[in-house]
Amino acid sequence: MTDTTMRDAGSRISRPNWHGPDALPLISLAGTSGKSTIGWMLTKIFGLAGWPSAQWLSSGVYVDGDLQDGELGPWSRVLLAARYGELRVVMQEMTAETVIGAGLPPRTYPIGILTTLCGNNEACLLSEEASRERRALDIVITSMRDDGLLIVNADDYDITNAAVHASCDTFLYALHADNPQIQRHLAEGGRACWAANGAIVVGDQHDQTVILDYMTVPATLQGTLLFQIQNLMAAISAAVAVGIDPLLIRSALADFATDPATLPGASNVLRYNGALVIVDSPELVTTLRQIARSIRHVPHRRTLVVCGSLPRLSAVELPEAGRILGGIHGVAMLHGDNEESSRMSIIKEGIASATVPPILMNAPNEEMAVDHVLNTIGPDDIALVLADDVEVALSHLWPAPVISVTSHRRKSNR
Numbered sequence: 001m002t003d004t005t006m007r008d009a010g011s012r013i014s015r016p017n018w019h020g021p022d023a024l025p026l027i028s029l030a031g032t033s034g035k036s037t038i039g040w041m042l043t044k045i046f047g048l049a050g051w052p053s054a055q056w057l058s059s060g061v062y063v064d065g066d067l068q069d070g071e072l073g074p075w076s077r078v079l080l081a082a083r084y085g086e087l088r089v090v091m092q093e094m095t096a097e098t099v100i101g102a103g104l105p106p107r108t109y110p111i112g113i114l115t116t117l118c119g120n121n122e123a124c125l126l127s128e129e130a131s132r133e134r135r136a137l138d139i140v141i142t143s144m145r146d147d148g149l150l151i152v153n154a155d156d157y158d159i160t161n162a163a164v165h166a167s168c169d170t171f172l173y174a175l176h177a178d179n180p181q182i183q184r185h186l187a188e189g190g191r192a193c194w195a196a197n198g199a200i201v202v203g204d205q206h207d208q209t210v211i212l213d214y215m216t217v218p219a220t221l222q223g224t225l226l227f228q229i230q231n232l233m234a235a236i237s238a239a240v241a242v243g244i245d246p247l248l249i250r251s252a253l254a255d256f257a258t259d260p261a262t263l264p265g266a267s268n269v270l271r272y273n274g275a276l277v278i279v280d281s282p283e284l285v286t287t288l289r290q291i292a293r294s295i296r297h298v299p300h301r302r303t304l305v306v307c308g309s310l311p312r313l314s315a316v317e318l319p320e321a322g323r324i325l326g327g328i329h330g331v332a333m334l335h336g337d338n339e340e341s342s343r344m345s346i347i348k349e350g351i352a353s354a355t356v357p358p359i360l361m362n363a364p365n366e367e368m369a370v371d372h373v374l375n376t377i378g379p380d381d382i383a384l385v386l387a388d389d390v391e392v393a394l395s396h397l398w399p400a401p402v403i404s405v406t407s408h409r410r411k412s413n414r
Contacts, residue, residue, distance in 0.1 A: 031115030119286030322350015
């Protein structure tokens with residue numbers, strides 16, 4: 001492998017029509033997870049590069065990092081500013097409901113990023129939610145310009161199958177260079193991004209550029225959160241494609257962490273009382289599986305889990321979610337009201353199926369469950385808070401932990 005970090009890693013890429021007379025500098029972000037994280041990674045890169053940028057993400061519309069009032073009005077002004085060259089790059093997070101309901105103009109976006117559909121989970125693929133997401137992905141693909149570039153997660157086979165129908169060039173990324181899709185793409189003269197020896201690499205079959213040591217990026221939790229490594233690769237691929245210097249990309253992402261203010265519940269890594277606290281609100285059971293794997297690989301004394309009904313997971317994924325939680329061991333603090341009893345029963349059955357299930361405890365609500373963990377956690381412990389209501393969980397954990405012995409009363413009086 002050749003480390004050519006000093007060169008322009010995108011110099012041999014067929015560049016998308018980024019600033020042509022009939023083009024808007026748009027990046028679409030589509031898929032079931034990772035979109036906002038990738039958007040903020042790119043925002044940091046573009047900010048360091050001095051590129052005026054804007055983005056419409058799940059948390060709102062931002063211009064140069066500043067949250068705007070409202071969404072549709074500010075977004076209209078953002079597009080007008082982009083058309084007249086006042087903004088150099090604009091990112092738009094695609095939600096399935098909006099894409100299917102309102103549609104997208106065909107052949108408009110010069111750059112698109114496809115993150116994941118179901119993470120190769122067959123149970124998820126059978127769900128109505130996955131069917132809706134797949135329809136939305138097809139619309140996003142048709143919205144790509146013929147002279148554009150589609151950045152594709154080659155680790156998700158359903159994503160790569162959808163991308164086959166794209167009329168533009170593709171740029172693949174995957175966790176390993178021996179991914180069959182990556183190998184085929186490179187053999188055909190394409191370029192890709194992959195992970196090797198603790199680093200993220202961009203290259204073709206003959207020449208590679210080492211961009212970043214992902215092990216040191218805080219968001220990856222010492223390189224154990226694989227989906228965060230994939231998010232890094234997606235952002236790096238897009239930045240390379242538009243000509244950002246690799247050294248600048250490295251500088252922008254080296255200290256990237258998921259900020260609870262802008263990315264609440266996106267595997268936020270917090271510290272308390274000498275312990276590690278991870279706050280997530282998983283949309284896919286594959287995300288939960290990767291977090292559990294990360295916990296096993298990070299040295300720690302014991303594990304404490306806070307879990308409710310996992311409302312963002314589809315019902316068909318709950319049994320597997322329970323089995324994953326059962327394999328974490330330690331202590332599981334469960335909470336959920338009567339309306340969620342059927343989901344909680346499925347989760348508990350999955351936990352009980354583990355060979356050595358964790359100790360189960362119950363709390364009246366999410367606030368009390370988080371309070372119990374804060375009262376219990378000690379040095380070298382890991383707490384995993386799977387938040388049903390991210391705002392409630394983070395209100396006790398960030399920016400500084402707040403333990404309340406009356407939280408059950410406050411909730412009942414709301």
